[in-house]
Amino acid sequence: MEKERRRRFKKGINFLLLVLVAGVLSMGVIFASSQSIDSNALVTYGFLKKQVDQLKAYIDNKINELDKRIKDANTSSGQATQDIYKLQNQLSNLSSEIEKLKSQTAQLEAKVKNISILQQSPKSSFISTKGYEVIKVPKGKTILFDASTEFVVRVGKAVSVVPKGATIIDLTSAKDVGANQQLLFNHFYLVARSDGRGFKAIDDVWVIVNGGYKIK
Numbered sequence: 001m002e003k004e005r006r007r008r009f010k011k012g013i014n015f016l017l018l019v020l021v022a023g024v025l026s027m028g029v030i031f032a033s034s035q036s037i038d039s040n041a042l043v044t045y046g047f048l049k050k051q052v053d054q055l056k057a058y059i060d061n062k063i064n065e066l067d068k069r070i071k072d073a074n075t076s077s078g079q080a081t082q083d084i085y086k087l088q089n090q091l092s093n094l095s096s097e098i099e100k101l102k103s104q105t106a107q108l109e110a111k112v113k114n115i116s117i118l119q120q121s122p123k124s125s126f127i128s129t130k131g132y133e134v135i136k137v138p139k140g141k142t143i144l145f146d147a148s149t150e151f152v153v154r155v156g157k158a159v160s161v162v163p164k165g166a167t168i169i170d171l172t173s174a175k176d177v178g179a180n181q182q183l184l185f186n187h188f189y190l191v192a193r194s195d196g197r198g199f200k201a202i203d204d205v206w207v208i209v210n211g212g213y214k215i216k
Helices: 002-033 037-119
Strands: 133-137 142-145 149-155 158-161 168-170 175-177 188-191 198-201 205-210 212-215
Touching: 133 142, 133 212, 149 212
Parallel strands: none
Antiparallel strands: 133 205, 142 198, 142 212, 149 188, 149 205, 158 198, 168 175, 168 188
C-alpha cells in the first residue's frame, strides 16, 4: 500500500515538473521573441537553466521529505509488527509452559492416587450394618465380627469363638468371655478387634448387630 502511494505521488510530481518546465520554457520563448536572438540567446538559456534547476531542487526536496515520512511510517509499522511478533512468541511460550504444567499436574495426581491406593487397607470382606440390624445365623454356621462391633443374642444357642488369648467383652456383666462359652440372651457384647472373634450357631440364632460381620 505504501509503495503504491509513493509511486502515485512521484508520478504526480513528475507530471507537475513537466508542466512547470513547459511553463518556464514558454516564458523563455516569449522573452526571447522580444529580444534579439543573436545577442541574448545565451542569457535566455542561462535564465531557463537556472529556473529549471531551482524547480528541480525544490521538487527533489519535496520527494525526499515524502520518502522520509514514508520510511518513518514504515519504521513505526515495522516496530509495531515486531512488538506483535514478540507478544505472539511470548504467548506461544506461555501456552507451552501451561501444557507442561498440565502434564506435570496429571503425573503428580497419578502418583498421589497410586500412593493413596497403596496406603489403603485391603477391601474389607465384612458386611456393614446401618445401625442395629437383626441377623439370622443358620445352624452350624459361624459369624465373625469386625472391630468395634456390638451385638446382642436374642434367640438360639451361640458358643463364643475367639483366638487364643483373646476375649469378647460382656458389657452387661462387665466381664470377658473366653472361647467356647455359651453367650447369654439379651447381654450386650463388644468385639474389640477384627481378629476372628464371634460365635458359632448351635441352632438357628437371631442376633442384633451394630457394625461389621461375615457369616461362614
